[in-house]
Amino acid sequence: MDAPTDRVAQIMAEWARERPDLDLAPQGVIGRLHRLANHLTEDLVAVYRTFDLSEGDFDVLATLRRGGDPFERTPSDLADSTMVTTGAMTKRIDRLETRGLVSRRQSDVDGRGRVIALTTKGRALIDDAVTAHLANERRLIDEAISPMDAATLERVLTSWLAHYES
Secondary structure, three states: OOOOOOOOHHHHHHHHOOOOOOHHHHHHHHHHHHHHHHHHHHHHHHHHOOOOOHHHHHHHHHHHHHHOOOOEEOOHHHHHHHHHOHHHHHHHHHHHHHOOOEEEEEOOOOOEEEEEEEHHHHHHHHHHHHHHHHHHHHHHHHOOOOHHHHHHHHHHHHHHHHHHHH
């Protein structure tokens, strides 16, 4: 049986024909990771939409929820955790506050600072959304690769990501 082909294989074959002097091996990894990330993002965002959430909204609510009781953080902590600017975070918080999913209050420690807290409504929504999100992630993995390949992939990606994040 022939190995499965994908768009990256086609691109690499074209480059090999036109520029046989190039080392195309990295493109086989990076190109596939990039294309796969785009496909996965589409599948992940589709679940967020069923809860009327954007990817950024989901990130903020999930960050507050996984932090544990009292489910609150400063806007700058949220921005750092979700890797966006404070300006982008302000827009997300405004949107979530308008929907009654988070609230703002003055910090107990810093009179000038603010604290963002998950509301009861926000906690119920993110609990449902996270449950659906994790089921979706399980489906995406199980329908495409074996448990052994998934474990190997997780180990390799963990090591590679640690290179950038350490």
